Amino acid sequence: MGTANSSFLAGFDSVGAVDPSLTSAPPDTPESPGRRHKSARRRLAAAGVVLGAILLGGCQLPTFGAYKGSTSQARSTFHLWQGFFIAGLIVGGLVFLLIVWAVFRYRKRSDDVPVQTQYHTVLEIIYTVVPVLIVIGLFIATVVVENKVTAVEPNPYTELHVYAFQWGWEFQYDNGVKVIGQTTAAPTMVLPTGKTVRVYLRSYDVLHGFYVPEFNFSRYASPGYWTSFDLHVLHNGVYRGQCTQLCGLYHSLMFFNVRSVSPAAFQTWLHTTGAFQRQHPNSIGQLPAGIHANINGTAPGYSGSSGNTGNS
Numbered sequence: 001m002g003t004a005n006s007s008f009l010a011g012f013d014s015v016g017a018v019d020p021s022l023t024s025a026p027p028d029t030p031e032s033p034g035r036r037h038k039s040a041r042r043r044l045a046a047a048g049v050v051l052g053a054i055l056l057g058g059c060q061l062p063t064f065g066a067y068k069g070s071t072s073q074a075r076s077t078f079h080l081w082q083g084f085f086i087a088g089l090i091v092g093g094l095v096f097l098l099i100v101w102a103v104f105r106y107r108k109r110s111d112d113v114p115v116q117t118q119y120h121t122v123l124e125i126i127y128t129v130v131p132v133l134i135v136i137g138l139f140i141a142t143v144v145v146e147n148k149v150t151a152v153e154p155n156p157y158t159e160l161h162v163y164a165f166q167w168g169w170e171f172q173y174d175n176g177v178k179v180i181g182q183t184t185a186a187p188t189m190v191l192p193t194g195k196t197v198r199v200y201l202r203s204y205d206v207l208h209g210f211y212v213p214e215f216n217f218s219r220y221a222s223p224g225y226w227t228s229f230d231l232h233v234l235h236n237g238v239y240r241g242q243c244t245q246l247c248g249l250y251h252s253l254m255f256f257n258v259r260s261v262s263p264a265a266f267q268t269w270l271h272t273t274g275a276f277q278r279q280h281p282n283s284i285g286q287l288p289a290g291i292h293a294n295i296n297g298t299a300p301g302y303s304g305s306s307g308n309t310g311n312s
């Protein structure tokens, strides 16, 4: 036991022996003012490099793991995310540097009790006011972006009614075209690229969540009332969508796709599909039987079916 203890301490002796200057400053050679200036300049240079990297990086900011956003609304959300991430990096970096600085600057130099500082009023005011200002700034930026994302245009290019159900989706277009798909057959919502589409969203049964990751957007699909939002897809493409609320047995299969095509291709698809469905009504997928009972009013809160009067 004694041997183990002495060898344990000997370990510390050898640490001290590696570089005594790490554990105590030589008492007879205090830092000269010139030397202090040099290290201050070095710190300033290091801070300049970090800040410069951040500013130069602003030319092409990284995505920080988020989707860049495939709708104009999603772009706003993405830029907010970038702003939050950079603010976090700056604050976190500053805190980290201050911790490291304090660890080395105030490491134990002797057995004397260090100068005891209890209050530094100016510093305390600064580190209270600055975080409050940061939070206010982030809050304002959030409100501005949220208002952009939830804003609806007075005259959208087209309207779309989206119904969620256990476990699938129904998309209804203005000209009567219906797309229904469930579980293993995910339906595809066709949208015109570069145009604003008003989506009215509702659930036939329980709470679901309409979520398209690349749109940086999610919204509850609730039974009993309509919610609406605008989508303005920027580029042609296929975007994966899914339900985000645990809504029952096959929730995990409640996928859909969004396919965005040129407005001309969208109109062609709409009209040819409309003509086909009028001739072949059976080609439209079937809703689960229980849902028809809901629609016909056996479930409470199912009056009205138009989104035109609804809002969020």
Ligand SMILES: [Cu+2]
Residues within 6 Å of the ligand: 164, 165, 207, 208, 209, 243, 244, 245, 246, 247, 251, 254
């Ligand atoms: Cu669901």
